[in-house]
Amino acid sequence: MTVTQGISMGEAATATGLSEDTLRYYEREGLVGPIDRDASGHWRYADNDVAWIGVVTCLRDAGLGIADLRRFTRLLRADGEAGERTEFLMGRRDELVRQAGALAAAVKVLDDKIAYYGSR
Amino acid sequence: MTVTQGISMGEAATATGLSEDTLRYYEREGLVGPIDRDASGHWRYADNDVAWIGVVTCLRDAGLGIADLRRFTRLLRADGEAGERTEFLMGRRDELVRQAGALAAAVKVLDDKIAYYGSR
DNA sequence: GCTTGACCTGGAGCGCGCTCCAGGGTGTTT
DNA sequence: AAACACCCTGGAGCGCGCTCCAGGTCAAGC
Numbered sequence: 001m002t003v004t005q006g007i008s009m010g011e012a013a014t015a016t017g018l019s020e021d022t023l024r025y026y027e028r029e030g031l032v033g034p035i036d037r038d039a040s041g042h043w044r045y046a047d048n049d050v051a052w053i054g055v056v057t058c059l060r061d062a063g064l065g066i067a068d069l070r071r072f073t074r075l076l077r078a079d080g081e082a083g084e085r086t087e088f089l090m091g092r093r094d095e096l097v098r099q100a101g102a103l104a105a106a107v108k109v110l111d112d113k114i115a116y117y118g119s120r
Numbered sequence: 121m122t123v124t125q126g127i128s129m130g131e132a133a134t135a136t137g138l139s140e141d142t143l144r145y146y147e148r149e150g151l152v153g154p155i156d157r158d159a160s161g162h163w164r165y166a167d168n169d170v171a172w173i174g175v176v177t178c179l180r181d182a183g184l185g186i187a188d189l190r191r192f193t194r195l196l197r198a199d200g201e202a203g204e205r206t207e208f209l210m211g212r213r214d215e216l217v218r219q220a221g222a223l224a225a226a227v228k229v230l231d232d233k234i235a236y237y238g239s240r
Numbered sequence: 241g242c243t244t245g246a247c248c249t250g251g252a253g254c255g256c257g258c259t260c261c262a263g264g265g266t267g268t269t270t
Numbered sequence: 271a272a273a274c275a276c277c278c279t280g281g282a283g284c285g286c287g288c289t290c291c292a293g294g295t296c297a298a299g300c
Contacts (some may be wrong), residue, residue, distance in 0.1 A: 008276080008277080009276080009277060009278090010276070010277085019258085020277085021258070021259055021260075022258065022259080024278090024279090025257080025258065025259085029257095040265080040266055040267080040277085041265085041266090041277080041278060041279095042266085042276085042277055042278075043277085043278095055229055058222070058225055058226055058229055059226050059229060059230075060257095061222040061225075061226070062222050062223045062225070062226030062227075063183070063223075064226070065256075065257085066256075066257065066258095067256095082237065085237060086234065086237060086238065089233055089234045090230075090234060092230055093227060093231065093234070096223055096226055096227050096230070097227065099223055100220060100223045100227075102178070102181040102182050103182045103183075103216055103219055103220045103223065104220070105178055105181075106178055106179050106181070106182030106184070106216055107182075107213060107216050107217065107220075109175055109178055109179060110179075110210075110212055110213040110216070111213065113196065113209055114206065114209045114210060114213070117202065117205060117209075118206065128246080128247080129246080129247060129248090130246070130247085139288085139289075140247085141288070141289055141290075142287085142288065142289080144248090144249090145287080145288065145289085149287095160247085160295075161247085161249095161295085161296090162247055162248075162296085163247085163248095180287095185286075185287085186286075186287065186288095187286095
């Protein structure tokens, strides 16, 4: 019997909802920590790798770019300097809140148009 | 004296905050209604053109794509069929609300990280 | 008449975030 | 041993939303 831990590429793709190509891309780009390999060079995703990918995709869905996500990963995993980390996190947070404002404004525009056309 | 109405390209760029290239691109792509030209082929933006561009940039800032914006313009300016128009507007609205949810989730993630690191 | 400057057109180029593919290896099944 | 499924690497390609550029026109100022 083989003693492998974690899940395979295909299983990780299913678990995260990402494509295998995207998972590979994310590792190349440093968005996920270094992931274990088995004897033949295949990836083995541990539970916390999968969890981390969940965090990353959540932030990505909110519009963060690859460079931001890479920095996020570096600062939180490799334990960067605390000041830089907090500053970065708060900066991104502010940006998202700003984005939420833009979103609300757009919803209002659509609501206005809907109301305008709806009342005729 | 020349009798021109509206504002020039450069003035429109200043007024809207977009580059001249972007304004030209938006017209090519049909995101703004057809805009008047003067005798020598230069654009003359009327007040409502500028206002419309404001609406378009608002929606764009919320993440709508060019194809959506084109359709939006077509449906609202060229008076498309009412059913299609309302359906489209509501569909986009729903999507933006969904986006707002993703944004809120991401803000929560960042808040959690900030709290975690802040308390050490 | 000549320069200057704002503007025009058509088309190429770019950064992002994937996505696809060729060519090859490994490990289980039959 | 042959077939198959699964995975690997490196690199090219793609759609989007601009952005830049060459080459030219037109109106005003000197």
